[in-house]
Amino acid sequence: MRDKLKECIKLLKAKGVDYADCRFVRRENEALRVSDGHVDSLSRTLDVGVGIRVLSKGSWGFASTANVTAGDLKKTANLAVQIARASAMTAHEPVVLAEQEPFVASYQTPFKKDPFEVSSETKIDLLMQSVEVLRANAKIKTAEGGMRFFKTKKHFVSTEGADIEQDLLESGGGYHAVAFDGKEAQRRSYPNSFGGDFCTKGYEFIESMDFLDNAERVREEAVALLKASPCPDTNTTIIITGPQMALQVHESCGHPIELDRVLGTEISLAGGSFMTVDKLNKLKYGSDIVNINADATTPGGLGTFGYDDEGVKAQRTPIIKKGKFVGYMTSRETAPIIGKKSNGTMRADGWNRVPIIRMTNVNLEPGTWELDDLIADTKQGILFDLNKSWSIDDLRLNFQFGVEAAWEIKNGVLGRMYKNATYTGITPEFWNSCDAICNRNHWRVWGVPNCGKGEPMQSAHVAHGVAPARFRNVKVGVSK
């Protein structure tokens, strides 16, 4: 493949383009789903192709093909040049890329057990056993579990001389139970909702998740939710646990710091950002204990890689420092606008998509509290656990989240359970009300394998390292 990619680069150089890169991607995916005592589906997918990105006379063109013969790649390269010429039909300042060392390198995800070498019987057994425990209560009407594995080979070459090969491996899974009593239906999941947890590791990650040890608790909590009280409609103190904290960071910090979005290039789908360039190094985003970094080197993070899809080395970038907004996630095109070099966050969802700025591992750094002490320190409040619903406005200011389960906190003790609990807020007001974050003992990286952005739609694999945290005077309980 290297020779074919380099031939394309040679052709594009001969055509006098400003810049071009060719990206080969081969992605294998295995997905299993077990439902109510039988295997619902077991599938394997192989997806292979080449994407060619061309900058010509200051305008972008991108063409991609699943046909990877030398002839097809040449045709696709020529088409990318034609598309770049069409882009020039609307007047604009020519695109200028930040300088970048052209790396000749390789990267491989560290792992212990290749999940594609683990038998499907082993995977099915674990899921079947978990689902069996979930079903051991007549009120559980549905119990499902699943696993997904991704093996991705990438080869990136550019007109600047970059030549980078990467082998990435991702694993994940989880399960859920739906309880029904004739009137009410409630769902409870493990270890996270919407498919579980994911990371860049091998099958050892599945084995570390203690599926069987948690199934009984999940089952009983699903059943208990049927009789739980509705969440009260009030303003109160809230503690948010890990997976929901991850989504809170994702929606209210991760997306608004994407510099392409800030500059307006995502308006047509996902909207803009309130964290505009004039607010950089000025906005008090959160309280003094809030520190957030975008770190593509976090071990095992689902947003961990060696090089981004522009050939920029993975790195750690401060975003929020002692509550102050200090950084963006950038690309080679956007970074010069804030006087910087790219910090390596351009990724594409496969060979057939153009790279755009994507979250890496956007991590809320740990604080000092033990979770038990934090609950004990809370006189009145609600603890929110595992995401159920999410919504945020087109500037990433007004958000509303719902969770699978919540518990009243009274005089430092967890009390009754609440169902259909929601909380809502305005991003900087909310983060400035954060007065406690749990310590590294409670800090964990949660994978988000379905972050949507771009047109045509791209689904990115990203992650968030978080610990439970407390927020004051938050509006809760808006459900209808």
Added chain:
Amino acid sequence: MIGKEKLFKKLEGVLGRSKADQTEIVYLGSESGLTRYANSHIHQNVFEDNHTMIFRSVVGKQVGVASTNSLVTSDLHKTLADSLEIARKQPENPGFPGLPGPATYQEINTFDEATAKATPKDRAKIVKKIVGVAGRKKFTVAGSCATSRSEIAILNSLGVRAYQPTTAASVLMIPMSETSSGYASGTGRRFSDLDVDGMVARSVMKCDLAQNPKEMKPGDYEVILEPPAVAEMLEWLNYVSFGSKPFIQNMSFLSGNIGKSVTSDQISIYDNALDEKGVAFPFDFEGVPKKKVFFVQKGVAKGVVYDRATGLKAGKKSTGHAVTANNSDDGAFATNICMAPGKVSRDKMVSNMKRGILVTRFHYLNGLIDPRNSVLTGMTRDGTFYVEDGEIKYGLKNLRFTDSAMRALKTVIGISREREQIESWWSSVGCMTVPAIHLGSFKFTGKTG
């Protein structure tokens, strides 16, 4: 585009090698271009040539699925063998109904030669026109313009031979001033059917009218929801309630309510993929002919869509709404959601309003808070207006709503006779066809800033 005869010849050669009891091959091929613009210029301009073959092998009640996007014959043979190996390694699925037999399909013209030949230059010309009109008002504009040609083929060892070539085109625009934005979009099988001039005029007018928006206190208001807002609500109701799986799992607002009144009797919501005026398609991804299915008819809950597996579980026949075998975990899915039109013109709808809010569209809706009660939440976007004494008075800052769709749809005052086709996530095989609706009560629960 490979073409029906050549495609069937190639895939039948592979199908003939299968050693499974039953075998299915689904072919999805497309060449698609999308031109994206922001800040009044093209910033992303992409083309994709792709084809995916999904193999499903069945041995007794064991089912295996494997897919590839390589058309190389040896890769196809390997993927077929992989699907058989996967099937043999797993326990029997007693809920698998077997593959369907041959069927006849409604003849629908879903292909337009001119749209199939649309070039990046053709799309750039449309963008240039939109940028020019918005620029005359000193507005910047963002959006996208897409064209594609695709072919879908389904073959199985029981004799299913389904083939359909399609084209699709869409355009979306968001003009923006310093303090406001507007919106318009359109989609269809033919590029030439898109009324770009009308859309630009409408979206620019909205952006103009919405300038210097005022705050509105959250509360319960009369509303007019324009077609994009209605489509976004129905898209979420489809996801959480109109498919077979949430219905069977009792998570749908239709679960336990069939035959009961759930909305105003002015409301009818259905799926109809066979109407050539929409983005039609004749069969599902198992090769079962599509049927028109009512979810709500004159206010009464009627049913949901099924594929063969979930149909068997519920004691129903497939309605022709299966997705591909590698995505079938979530059951059947409707792709051509429609709301029946009413009798009022959209202009008259505004003049009928004493005091209320007009919503152009929503952003980032979610329907998972309490799906059995059809609770939705989301923000308004790109043109929210205060209406008083039958006139649009001024633009409003964006508001969050949180409400039960069933409850709100019980308060219908009027439904427009005009409907719009709105592109959806599943745009290549369908779209939403919806009117504007005037509701007597809609709960806004928050605001931005």
